[in-house]
Amino acid sequence: MAGFKHLVIVKFKEDVVVEDILKGMQKLVSEIDAVKSFEWGQDIEGEEMLGQGFTHAFLMTFEDKQGYTAFVGHACHVEFSATFSTAIDKIVLLDFPSVVVKAAT
Amino acid sequence: MAGFKHLVIVKFKEDVVVEDILKGMQKLVSEIDAVKSFEWGQDIEGEEMLGQGFTHAFLMTFEDKQGYTAFVGHACHVEFSATFSTAIDKIVLLDFPSVVVKAAT
Numbered sequence: 001m002a003g004f005k006h007l008v009i010v011k012f013k014e015d016v017v018v019e020d021i022l023k024g025m026q027k028l029v030s031e032i033d034a035v036k037s038f039e040w041g042q043d044i045e046g047e048e049m050l051g052q053g054f055t056h057a058f059l060m061t062f063e064d065k066q067g068y069t070a071f072v073g074h075a076c077h078v079e080f081s082a083t084f085s086t087a088i089d090k091i092v093l094l095d096f097p098s099v100v101v102k103a104a105t
Numbered sequence: 106m107a108g109f110k111h112l113v114i115v116k117f118k119e120d121v122v123v124e125d126i127l128k129g130m131q132k133l134v135s136e137i138d139a140v141k142s143f144e145w146g147q148d149i150e151g152e153e154m155l156g157q158g159f160t161h162a163f164l165m166t167f168e169d170k171q172g173y174t175a176f177v178g179h180a181c182h183v184e185f186s187a188t189f190s191t192a193i194d195k196i197v198l199l200d201f202p203s204v205v206v207k208a209a210t
Contacts, residue, residue: 002144005146005162007112007114007162009112009114009197009199025206026206029206029207030207035207036207036209037205037207037208037209038205038206038207039107039203039204039205039206039207040203040204040206041110041199041201041202041203041204042201043199043200043201044200044201044202045198045199045200050196050197050198051197051198051199052197054197054199055199056199057110057112057199057201059164061209091155092114092155092156092157092159092197093150093155093156094114094146094148094150094156094159094160094161094162095148095149095150096146096147096148096149096162097146097149098144098145098146099144099145099146100142100144101130101131101134101143101144101145102134102135102140102141102142102143102144103142104141104142104166
């Protein structure tokens with residue numbers, strides 16, 4: 001779907017148990033209706049030059065910017081963010097209205 | 106859709122006409138069947154600290170890793186990549202099998 005996207009790419013600290021972070025995210029997206037879809041992945045190409053050390057991508061989709069704003073201000077997100085921020089070594093966030101050029105059929 | 110994702114986030118050089126790059130990408134994904142979906146966006150939050158200067162995200166979806174490999178080796182991709190690489194100031198690539206936690210309804 002198009003909608004408004006919240007893209008997070010990270011490198012976790014070495015001692016972080018990624019499974020635990022994922023459990024927290026799963027709970028978060030199940031609790032907040034504004035999150036219409038959520039998918040993630042771990043880079044498997046390992047082209048370190050081009051991955052720049054980032055290993056995981058998390059992508060959430062909202063119906064629109066308002067949905068994203070509701071998510072950001074939601075108490076569950078505020079609480080989760082505090083935990084998440086202690087787990088990361090590096091992060092890039094990009095938030096954008098998605099432009100669909102070729103749609104999945 | 107789930108599938109295999111090719112995520113590219115970039116900061117373009119200052120003199121780059123992003124519209125031209127996009128036209129090239131549109132042509133590319135229309136020429137290569139292995140690309141099942143393609144969407145992109147320009148960050149509008151402008152939280153420079155967390156965007157780290159990156160401004161655009163491009164996300165392609167393939168049916169599987171084999172589809173992605175076919176895309177990477179496709180002559181049109183090889184040709185486009187040469188042009189694209191001259192336009193970017195910074196780039197991060199992440200390639201991963203997507204795990205769908207919450208699906209768009």
